[in-house]
Amino acid sequence: MVWIDLEMTGLDPQSDEIVEIAVIVTEADLTEIDDSLSIVIKANDAPLAAMDDVVVAMHTASGLIDEIPRGTTLSDAESRVLEYVTSHVPEPRKAPLAGSSVYVDRMFLARYMPDLDAHMHYRLVDVSSIKELTKRWYPRAYFNTPEKTGNHRALADIRESIAELRYYRDAVMVPPPGPDTSTAKELGNNHVVDHG
Incomplete structure (x- = not known):
């Protein structure tokens, strides 16, 4: 899986710009394959x-606001990440x-880093979706989600x-390797939609 997070000037890909991109590649078991990559990008004056x-408060508190003027170009960042x-x-x-909420990042990648976006599979692994399901189906697990301090x-x-x-894998999902084949088949048959 290719994990990407962007920091932007806002949430509208038509008017806002990317000011930071980071990437980590993991195995299916979520083990990091290699060192990560993080790049600050110089934005245009109008979006800033x-x-x-x-x-502004968020990027000031994190120190990112001071790094943006010394950031690299969008083109250079895309080349390095790709x-x-x-x-x-x-x-x-x-x-x-x-x-997390990676569909937003995907919209910005499609607009500003189309070569990188084109390299990625069309499917997304969105941790926010799992969080929302956990909130509804496993509230005790949801209320004990690790605190974020990034x-x-x-x-x-x-x-x-x-x-x-x-x-979430440890708290709400069936432990690997999952159910045996006959149990999985039975579960699958129980959830077939009848369109007739």
Whole structure:
């Protein structure tokens, strides 16, 4: 899985820009394959000036606001991240993009980093979706989810998302290797939708 987190000037890919990207590649068991990569990106003046007070406060508290003027170009960041990803996942459309509320990151990747976006599988592993299901089906597990303290920096956010998914795997999912074949088949048959 390719875990990507972005920090942006806001949530609208039409007017906001990426100011930080981080990536970690993991095995299926969520073990990190290699060192991570984190890059600060210099944004244009207009999106920076248009940031709302919440975003300004968040990026100020994390220290990111001071790093943005010295950041690299969007093009350079995309090239470096794509090189990192393809060194671990050379075949296009193989690895799913993973993260928390990662559909938002995907919208920004599609607009600003189309080559990187094109390399990723169309499927997403969204920890936020699992969180929402856990909240509804396993509230005790939900209320004991590990506390997040990453301070809205991209790399810290990814590590917390990976840790959160590990927690959900341990707290609410069937332990590996899962049910035996006959039990799995019986469960599957119990959930076939009759369209007739």
